[in-house]
Amino acid sequence: MASERDKVPVLVAETDDVRPFARLLRGIGLKHHASMTISGAGFEVTVEEARSMSATAWVPANLFTEFTFGDDEPACFEISLDALLQSLNIFGNAGGGAGVVPSVGGGSKKRRWAGEGEERDDEDGWRARGRERRTGMRLTWLGTGYPLSILLRDDAKGPVTNCELFTLEPDELVNQAFDEANRSVYLIMKSAWFRDALLDLPPSCQRVTFRARPQGETVADSRTTSVRARKLAESGSFSIFAEGDFGTVQFDYPYDAEVMDAFECEEAVTFSYHASHVALLGRAVQHSAKICLQIETTGFLSVQVMMPLSENQPPELNNGILDFKMNALDEEEEDE
Structure with missing residues (x-):
């Protein structure tokens, strides 16, 4: 032997x-x-x-x-x-x-x-x-x-x-798969924009809300709507909203080449997530290049964090991806 x-x-x-x-x-x-x-x-x-x-x-x-x-x-x-x-x-x-x-x-x-x-x-x-x-x-x-x-x-x-x-017998994981056939939101954003928003979340907030609006959304009254709001409606946008003990914060990202590489949204959607879970993404995006954020029609969220390519590295290769998945809060959890 x-x-x-x-x-x-x-x-x-x-x-x-x-x-x-x-x-x-x-x-x-x-x-x-x-x-x-x-x-x-x-x-x-x-x-x-x-x-x-x-x-x-x-x-x-x-x-x-x-x-x-x-x-x-x-x-x-x-x-x-x-x-x-x-x-x-x-x-x-x-x-x-x-x-x-x-x-x-x-x-x-x-x-x-x-x-x-x-x-x-x-x-x-x-x-x-x-x-x-x-x-x-x-x-x-x-x-x-x-x-x-x-x-x-x-x-x-x-x-x-x-x-x-030591290696041990693995526990059974849920690790729910993301269903791209039921995807309602898809975007690729530079990590720096997403990271800055996470750093500015109120420490006391309990949930973080993601909102997506499709391109060409109708503006109720263009005469009383701000130029910024009209631009967001025309281009399509992704927003992050959170409320803390001392006020609220909101970050609006238009579908613009300076911010996003891709953006798909068929209809307006709004989903909220545990703030403590969203905050865990802060460490992951710290040294990344881009994120790919996807949301199912049910609110199930997938955020893939893409690491930057090394110098002279062929584009078909990659330096690794971090994938975070979480379920949206239901209405009862949001009301608590």
Whole structure:
């Protein structure tokens, strides 16, 4: 019988810089355990919040310098996302900063995200003597029942450490699929616009309302309607509204090339969501390029966060996507 040392790994993933991998995982770090699915296409890491919201990090194989998966069928198990992120940042140069995350609808106690510790470096990494340090990684997995083995090297000639993470039987996830056939709203927006709105949400608000208006919407009385309102009606628009203890905020985004790359809306819709769930998107969009926001006719929301392409990277590839899905509040919840 072959020893564990002689066994050929089912999975091998190598990279010279763990930061892109860690950045995707931190974006869904709202829970400390996650379900990880591995296939030839890469990793799919999913967490759920109170079974009413799910977040998935799609980590493509092209994010690694080497990625091989030897099974025909995908493999799935549960891991400690907290332990994985802390392992990736074991040398302190994997960009473990928490960043600016909006906090709404909750108490004063700070939420600890997976991978956060006492001290963390900023997202740009730690620099010494004008030279950027990076952490290289070789991740291997021998198959069902075996731990994830992570070999980490601090810089090209730095020290090496090996971490092993237990793999567990995964819990059953809801992870409701988005039904594009019943889609009522579709838009692609620059992340900066969406991020600024999340940062300005009132800390005391309990729900956040998304409104979409189609192009060419009829204006009741053009003589008494403001120029801005008429422009929003003509072009079509997406709005974010929230009400707190000290007033309301509203952000209106017209279908304009400076703001959106795409916008589809057949009829006016208005749906509200838990403010605490919407606020969790703040961390995910922090270093992203664009978001793709879709809403079903039932109000079921999907927000896909797209990471920027690396320099000289072919456009058909990607650097990963974060996908957040949540149900709209029903009328009774809105009235509470």
